[in-house]
Structure formats: structure tokens, C-alpha cells
Amino acid sequence: MLIHREQFFSVVQRFGSALLTGAVTAGVLVSVVVGSSGVCHAQQTSTREQSTIIMPESERPKYTADGQLIPFSPEVFREWIWVGEPLTPNDLNDGEANFPEFHDVYINPTAWREWKKTGTFPDGTVLIKELTSVGSKKAPSGNGYFQGEFTGLEHAIKDTKRFPAEAKGWGYFSFGHKYPLKTQAAQNPFASCAACHVANAKDDMVFTQYYPVLTAGKGK
Ligand code: HEC
Known part of the structure; x- marks a missing residue:
């Protein structure tokens, strides 16, 4: 599941930092890190595909x-x-x-x-x-x-x-x-x-x- 940083911060704003225990914060942060590395990987793959011309x-x-x-x-x-x-x-x-x-x-x-x-x-x-x-x-x-x-x-x-x-x-x-x-x-x-x-x-x-x-x- 991908959670963008903006979504993460809007969640923080809506519910208030007081609601987030240390454990929840750590859990969300992990998913942000995993999510953004997933996005990054997808971008690299598509760039590589563009530079190799696929001949019919x-x-x-x-x-x-x-x-x-x-x-x-x-x-x-x-x-x-x-x-x-x-x-x-x-x-x-x-x-x-x-x-x-x-x-x-x-x-x-x-x-x-x-x-x-x-x-x-x-x-x-x-x-x-x-x-x-x-x-x-x-x-x-x-x-x-x-x-x-x-x-x-x-x-x-x-x-x-x-x-x-x-x-x-x-x-x-x-x-x-x-x-x-x-x-x-x-x-x-x-x-x-x-x-x-x-x-x-x-x-x-x-x-x-x-x-x-x-x-x-x-x-x-
Ligand atoms: C002494 C120089 C010379 C040698 C050796 C030579 N070519 Fe070329 N080749 C040319 C020139 C000059 C052209 C473009 C003008 C023409 O067609 O005469 C050309 C054009 C070509 C083209 C068209 C695309 C292009 O690169 O311009 C092909 C395909 C080609 N040669 C294949 C070959 C093959 C296969 C051999 C070996 C069996 C070969 N040539 C050996 C000089 C050479």
C-alpha cells in the first residue's frame, strides 16, 4: 500500500499528534518509506523501457x-x-x-x-x-x-x-x-x-x- 507524505501529514493534522502513539507513528513511517521506495523503483523501470526501442x-x-x-x-x-x-x-x-x-x-x-x-x-x-x-x-x-x-x-x-x-x-x-x-x-x-x-x-x-x-x- 502506498501512502504519500502529504496524506500522512494530513492524517497527522486531522487527528492531532496526541492520538499517535510512538508505535503507530513508527508503523506509518515504515509504510511511507516502503511506499516511496516502491514509487521510485517503478519510475526507474519505465525510464529503462523508454530508452530501449522495442521493434515489432x-x-x-x-x-x-x-x-x-x-x-x-x-x-x-x-x-x-x-x-x-x-x-x-x-x-x-x-x-x-x-x-x-x-x-x-x-x-x-x-x-x-x-x-x-x-x-x-x-x-x-x-x-x-x-x-x-x-x-x-x-x-x-x-x-x-x-x-x-x-x-x-x-x-x-x-x-x-x-x-x-x-x-x-x-x-x-x-x-x-x-x-x-x-x-x-x-x-x-x-x-x-x-x-x-x-x-x-x-x-x-x-x-x-x-x-x-x-x-x-x-x-x-
Ligand atoms: C570499400 C568500402 C566499402 C566496403 C568494403 C563495403 N561497403 Fe557497404 N557501403 C559503402 C558505401 C560507400 C555505401 C554507400 C554508397 C553506396 O551504396 O555505394 C555503402 C552502403 C552500404 C549499405 C547501405 C547502408 C549504409 O550503411 O549506407 C549496406 C547495407 C552495406 N553497405 C553493406 C555492406 C556489406 C554487407 C559489405 C560487405 C560484404 C559492405 N557493405 C562493404 C562502402 C563499402
């Missing part, structure tokens, strides 16, 4: 028993927030770009809302890079690069408990650059993915400098 089931990564990541399905991530589309065409990269060629990048909606609010990526952020080839270089609108077929898929996942501090809590996974894609993948070693992101990405391992949607949406 559809945005949570799934791993196999041996820690391989199962990719999010296109039906799921193509409904997320699309943040940009860098392009590294083969014909500007000696015939074979490292990541050919269009890179469509998506972020999960809960992480996007947190980014807009605080300008940070919470644990549970998922960034998807879906690759497509250059199809045509001519369209009714002019000469250029136009998307062809889907070719590849990469995931970056922030989970500071699961992934090493060296990679700032991010894990990198590649499901291949050719269809059919892998149906599961082990985490890539630091040198093959994370090292370049650590060295060059603007915001917490993410290349926000190439995504105007993220730059414009960043919260303070």
Missing part, C-alpha cells in the same frame, strides 16, 4: 541456431522507408563494380521514427541494400542509366549486444550478387565490410552523406 516482430532479424542471418523478404522490406539509390555502374568501374550497380537502400520504420526524433540509430536498426543491374542506357527521357534486374542483397544490422565494439555494434551480411540469392549468410569479417564503413561513413557507420532523405529527416 516484422522488423526483428531472424538467425539460425548457428548465428547465420536469414534475409528479410522483399515483400517486407520493400514496404519500409526507401532512403536513396547510389549507383556504381560497371562502365565507370573498369567493367566490374564491387557492388553492381544500383543500390536501393531501405530502413525499418521504427528505426526511421527514432532517427527523426533523436538523430541516432537505435539497437534493432536494419538497413537493406538491394542491388539491381543497369538495364537500358536509353529511355524516352534521354540517355542515362535505367534499372534492369534485381541482382543482389546486403543487410547491415545494429545490435550492440550481438556485434563487436570494433564494428560499433553493427553486423554486415551479404546474400550474394547473383540470383538465386543465399537463403542464409554468416556475418562478414570486419575487414571485408565494416572497416570501410568505420573509416568513411558519416553517421554511426551509415553513409548518410549519400541519402538526402536521411540527412533531411535527421532529428536533433
